[in-house]
Amino acid sequence: MGEQVNVGIVGCGAISGAYTTTIGRLPGLRLAAVADLDGARAEAVAVANGARALSAAELVADPGVDVVLNLTVPAAHAGVALAAIAAGKDVYGEKPLAATKAEALQVMRAAEAAGVRLGCAPDTVLGTGVQTARRHVDDGLIGMPIAATAVMVTPGHERWHPNPDFYYAPGGGPLLDMGPYYITALIHLLGPVSRVIGAAGHARPERTIASGPRAGTTIPVTVDTHVTGILIHDSGALSTLVMSFDAAATRAVPIEVHGEKASLIVPDPNTFDGEVLVHPIDGTWQPLPTLAGYRNASRGYGLADLTATPPGQLPRASAPLALHVLDIMESLLTSTTTAQTIPITTTCARPEPVPLT
Structure with a gap:
């Protein structure tokens, strides 16, 4: 800088x-x-x-x-x-x-x-976790990517957030809140998306705030709180997405990427680091070396990346990427109400990878 x-x-x-x-x-x-x-x-x-x-x-x-x-x-x-x-x-x-x-x-x-x-944001995908996974995918470790899964399950933010109202109002919900981390990571790993198919529902009509000065206050739920969908990438790879504020827990890893030669476990995209694991077809799960990303990063590294980007170049946490992610999420929600496959009208280039920094 x-x-x-x-x-x-x-x-x-x-x-x-x-x-x-x-x-x-x-x-x-x-x-x-x-x-x-x-x-x-x-x-x-x-x-x-x-x-x-x-x-x-x-x-x-x-x-x-x-x-x-x-x-x-x-x-x-x-x-x-x-x-x-x-x-x-x-x-x-x-x-x-x-x-x-x-x-x-x-x-x-x-x-x-x-x-x-x-x-x-999110800039979590610029840390060593997602960037190392991307580097191994780009280097051909898993062969041609075929599919991915991305799973986020929590009983709801009202359990910890003192003012969670907006999570359960239009513009909120698990997809718009947490989806950007997972979808942005999937674009880094597999590229932009051309079509989506979605389904959704909600388990409870209201939530009770559990912490802070409003503890015990009941708030209405006016959005779907469990959203699932299929993202069809330009490359032909298929990503399955599950975003939920309705369930107690899951043992599913945050993201798995499956290729013709191996499968890859990607760390939680809501964090900056974490271990990347690979399972070859004839092998077992084993950790991979850290090869890329900002070390010891935290929220704000995307801002620093933007301010350091030369004029005329896109920052890695760019507006076109964020627009594409928003388009994917909005289209998924449209699909949940229409039961149709929705084409994505925006696109973006995969952001520049982050060397180990």
Whole structure:
């Protein structure tokens, strides 16, 4: 990285602590300002990190902010991004890129017209776990990839999150919340997707918050909380996806990739590292050496990658990738209500691999 980049955070909720820790330890980034609808929360984060607490409007207009880190709830992603772009700022946001594909396209077109850089989480796939698995796939260890499975099962975020309402409202649910980690990893491993087929349901009409000052409060469930689907990749590989807020637990590994020569276990894509295992046709499971990815990475490495990307090049956690992931998820949900195979109208290149760094 070159000159230090000044970061302004909009949204000081639960995830912001992970980002401020990363910003504090990467010499190319400096936290300049923070904003939140809860002024007291913004002030606390500012004091803890030697930053200024501003309103969102003040932050995006501030000449001392180079890039806006958008950590708001999904429904606010597009509005905050568009305001920052209009002020000439680069933007990196939490997933998804926007609440809908239409909004995401609006944000991308605005960024292109303004000549600013736009990136989006997840950046977990840039760590040594997924990147090492990708390196082994690219090197031909498993032969031609044939299929993959991706499984995320949890009884629900209300068990730990003090304000889980948005997880169970339109724009929420297990697919839109957790799907980006798994689908982004599958694109890194197997490339873009051309068609999807999905089915979904929900087990309970309401949830009870289990922690924080609202513990015991009941909230309605207005989205499907168990989603399953098939992703048909351009390459012909088939990925089976299961995303659930309805079940107690699973012993399934997060991701498996199956090829003509071997099968591969990929670590949890919601983390940055983990062991990669291979099982040749005539062999047993064995660990593989770490060959790629950012070592000791954490949330915010995608932001650092964006700020270090030369002009004219796409960052690895790019807007086209995030749009493609959002299109896949939105199309899967459409398929759950229409019982049809849905073509994906967007695409993206596989992001550049991360060398062992």
